[in-house]
Amino acid sequence: MVRFILSRLATAIPTLLIVSITVFALIRLIPGDPATLMLGDLAQPGQVEALRHQMGLDQPVIVQYLIWLGNVVSGDFGQSISTHQAVLPLILERFSVSATIVLLAVFLASLIAVPAGMFAAWRQDRFGDIAVIATSTLLLSIPSFWLGLMMLMVFGLWLGWLPVVGYVPFGRDFTGALLYTIMPVATLVMVESGSIARMARASTIEVARLDYITHARAKGLSEPAVMWRHAFKNAFAPTWTLIGLILGSLLANIAVIETVFTIPGLGRLLVDGIYARDYPVVQGCMLFVAFIYVVVNLAVDLVYPLLDPRVTT
Amino acid sequence: MIARALKLPRLRFNGLVGGIVVAMLLFIAIAGPWLAPYDPLKLDLMSRLKGPSPAHLLGADEFGRDVLSRLMYGARTSAWIAFSTVAFAIFFGVIVGVLAGFLRGWTDRILMTFNDALLAFPGLLLALGFMAVFGASRNGIIIALGLAYLPVVVRVVRGAVLSIREREFVEASRVMGNSEIITMARHVLPNCVAPITVLATTMFGWIILSESALSFLGLGVPPPAPSWGNMLATARPYISQSPHLIILPGLCISITLLGVNMLGDAIRDRLDPKMQS
Numbered sequence: 384m385v386r387f388i389l390s391r392l393a394t395a396i397p398t399l400l401i402v403s404i405t406v407f408a409l410i411r412l413i414p415g416d417p418a419t420l421m422l423g424d425l426a427q428p429g430q431v432e433a434l435r436h437q438m439g440l441d442q443p444v445i446v447q448y449l450i451w452l453g454n455v456v457s458g459d460f461g462q463s464i465s466t467h468q469a470v471l472p473l474i475l476e477r478f479s480v481s482a483t484i485v486l487l488a489v490f491l492a493s494l495i496a497v498p499a500g501m502f503a504a505w506r507q508d509r510f511g512d513i514a515v516i517a518t519s520t521l522l523l524s525i526p527s528f529w530l531g532l533m534m535l536m537v538f539g540l541w542l543g544w545l546p547v548v549g550y551v552p553f554g555r556d557f558t559g560a561l562l563y564t565i566m567p568v569a570t571l572v573m574v575e576s577g578s579i580a581r582m583a584r585a586s587t588i589e590v591a592r593l594d595y596i597t598h599a600r601a602k603g604l605s606e607p608a609v610m611w612r613h614a615f616k617n618a619f620a621p622t623w624t625l626i627g628l629i630l631g632s633l634l635a636n637i638a639v640i641e642t643v644f645t646i647p648g649l650g651r652l653l654v655d656g657i658y659a660r661d662y663p664v665v666q667g668c669m670l671f672v673a674f675i676y677v678v679v680n681l682a683v684d685l686v687y688p689l690l691d692p693r694v695t696t
Numbered sequence: 697m698i699a700r701a702l703k704l705p706r707l708r709f710n711g712l713v714g715g716i717v718v719a720m721l722l723f724i725a726i727a728g729p730w731l732a733p734y735d736p737l738k739l740d741l742m743s744r745l746k747g748p749s750p751a752h753l754l755g756a757d758e759f760g761r762d763v764l765s766r767l768m769y770g771a772r773t774s775a776w777i778a779f780s781t782v783a784f785a786i787f788f789g790v791i792v793g794v795l796a797g798f799l800r801g802w803t804d805r806i807l808m809t810f811n812d813a814l815l816a817f818p819g820l821l822l823a824l825g826f827m828a829v830f831g832a833s834r835n836g837i838i839i840a841l842g843l844a845y846l847p848v849v850v851r852v853v854r855g856a857v858l859s860i861r862e863r864e865f866v867e868a869s870r871v872m873g874n875s876e877i878i879t880m881a882r883h884v885l886p887n888c889v890a891p892i893t894v895l896a897t898t899m900f901g902w903i904i905l906s907e908s909a910l911s912f913l914g915l916g917v918p919p920p921a922p923s924w925g926n927m928l929a930t931a932r933p934y935i936s937q938s939p940h941l942i943i944l945p946g947l948c949i950s951i952t953l954l955g956v957n958m959l960g961d962a963i964r965d966r967l968d969p970k971m972q973s
Contacts, residue, residue: 401813412829520961524953526905528912529928529946532935540936632818639909643932653821654913657828669825673817680816 388685395681402673403455407448410666416440417662421464455670461663463656470667474649478634478671480550481641481648484564485633488571493626496576500583501618505610507588515580522577527636531570531643538566548645567644571637575629582625587618620691627683631676711962717955724768725775734762736769736922745938755940758930763941766922767948773923774952777837778903782896784842789849790892796850797857798880808854814847820906827915837916841903852895856888890967897963901956908949924949 418434435441439450454461460470496519503515539547546562553560590596591614599613600606638650649668656664724731733753740760747755754764792811796804814822826840860866861884869879910916911925919926924945931941 397809398813398816401810402816405813405817406825409825409829414829414831520957521954524957525950526908526946526953528909529942529949532928532932532942532946536935536939536942632820635818635821635824636909638820638824639912642913653824654915657824657915665825665828669817669821672821676818676821677816 387688391681391684395677398677399674402677403452403670404448406666406670406673407451409669410662411444413660413662415660420660420662460667460670463664464661465659465664470663473652473664474667474671477647477649477652478675480552480646481634481637481650483553484567484571484640484646484648485630485637487564488568489575489626489630489633491568492572492575492579492629493622495572496579497583497619497622499576500580500585500622501587501610501615503580503584504587504591504614504618505606512584515584519577519580522573523581525574526639527570527574528639528643530573531567531640534566534570535643550644550646563644563646567640567646570640570643571633575633578629579622579625583618583622586621587614590614590618617691620687623687623690624683627680631679634672634675708962710958711966714955714957714959714962717951718959721771721775721952721955725772728768728772732762732765732768734765736761736765737920738762745934745941747938747940754944755938757927757938757941758934763944766927767924767944770922770924770927770945770948771952773834773917773921774904774907774949777834777841777907777917778900780838781841781845781903781907782899784838785845785849785899786892786896788842789846790853790888792846793850793853794857794880794885797854798861798876798884804854807850811847811850815851817844819844819848819902820909823906823910824913824915827910832910832915832918834917834921837907837910841906841910844906845899845902848899849892849895852891853888856891857884860884860887894960894964894967897956897960901953901960904949904952904956 416431416435418431418438418440422430422434439447442450458471460474462468463470463473466473499515499519503512506512535547538545545566550563551559587610596609596614599609604612634649635653636650637648638654640646641648641651642654649672653665653668653672655661656668738761740756740762742760743749743752743756744760745756745758746752746760749755752762752764754762754767757763757766792807796807796811817825822844823840826843827836830836830840866879866883869883870876874882907916908923908925908928911923912929914926914929917923917926919930927945928942931938931945935942
């Protein structure tokens with residue numbers, strides 16, 4: 384077990400290194416000199432040179448990368464060009480907002496979609512199955528930002544049940560926070576349920592064809608016992624991987640939801656950073672989101688053997 | 697349910713409905729300039745934010761531009777971007793995937809290490825990063841989304857090449873004295889067409905969705921050129937006065953995606969019996 388964990392951790396390190404190189408290279412490809420951008424148009428020529436030297440921009444690119452990597456590893460993501468705040472605390476603050484919404488949404492979506500998918504598999508090709516498939520195909524086809532706008536219009540503006548824009552942290556005002564998060568979370572739950580239900584259904588059907596399920600039925604076990612105790616255990620593993628992927632990629636995709644509901648989250652920070660050409664913020668956000676994505680998938684992989692005994696540790 | 701009533705097998709139903717929707721999208725995309733009642737950029741401040749009327753069948757937007765015409769040109773934008781992006785990603789993905797799968801060894805290892813590292817980014821994140829580099833423009837999106845989805849294509853193509861190159865008929869071609877390149881072109885590549893077609897259809901949907909999301913964020917098709925995503929973004933401030941500006945573009949995206957997904961399901965089940973649902 385320990386060897387399995389260590390070997391998985393070891394494979395994540397080169398991935399993270401190349402991720403960091405990609406992010407670094409990408410930001411360097413952005414047209415415009417960072418020092419000139421930081422000082423604005425009114426800078427004296429001497430000032431720009433001095434800042435370039437201070438930032439290490441006059442060094443060879445590889446040296447620049449290593450300096451940057453060293454800083455990042457020690458937790459220094461640099462300073463925002465527009466607000467002069469340190470980037471890492473800014474990212475962590477915004478991340479807590481996005482993570483709350485994403486975790487809630489993925490948890491609830493799994494809670495609804497996994498049983499729905501299994502139910503569909505159990506009723507394969509009958510009415511219940513077709514209803515689940517049709518619903519999930521429909522949900523898969525609705526863009527989250529449009530669904531969000533429609534909910535905002537119906538529940539916020541027409542019915543006036545929920546607040547339209549803004550966000551309060553859960554720590555400060557629990558009920559208020561709950562009211563603000565209902566619509567964004569509900570939107571994401573609906574959109575993500577589609578793919579999770581389809582995955583749960585497909586993997587349950589695959590497992591249900593196996594001999595040991597026939598054996599369990601032949602033993603005279605009741606249908607629910609066969610499904611829950613025997614099929615579910617093995618069918619959940621692939622769905623678990625998908626849930627991990629969704630969890631990680633939602634941190635990037637949530638930018639559109641944060642735009643719809645004006646939530647100060649990580650996705651919005653990245654997009655605003657791109658508008659403002661605030662390259663330390665863009666670089667920090669991209670690196671952070673990619674890092675979380677790798678870590679989440681790693682964690683999912685590490686749990687996998689517990690769910691699927693066929694994958695040996 | 698409807699499929700049942702019509703006594704059609706579900707897959708035939710999926711393929712039929714999906715095919716009709718996609719064909720309609722393509723028709724509007726191509727014939728848009730002749731079908732559209734107005735110039736999509738023509739301002740008419742008198743009918744600003746007006747709902748549907750005989751003059752403007754689907755209403756007018758915040759500058760009085762005709763919504764129906766803008767939606768038609770939006771279809772053109774989405775279809776063009778999706779086609780170009782899929783073509784871009786498939787073209788380069790096949791080259792890299794075939795190189796990796798066929799040469800194996802160090803080439804494969806180096807290419808795949810980089811490829812897997814790019815797969816370690818969520819697709820939209822990578823696209824956002826590329827948009828920061830290229831700036832919001834039509835060609836920028838094509839390259840950004842193409843590069844963002846390239847690693848997936850490379851993975852699939854390499855996997856297909858690796859599994860096919862070990863089959864007997866490939867071995868037979870080598871034994872017959874055909875060169876590696878001819879074996880590759882005549883026997884391996886044609887057998888990769890099925891998985892690539894399945895992937896291309898799925899990608900078509902992803903790209904329409906990603907493009908509209910990027911345009912909604914203001915990092916896609918730059919206004920005033922109409923795209924469904926940027927129509928939603930610019931209509932947001934008028935959500936309470938003119939709901940039609942929000943409802944219609946979103947409906948267009950959803951119907952298109954539904955059609956593409958249904959067609960994709962049908963194609964996948966036809967070409968890839970292993971993944972049959």
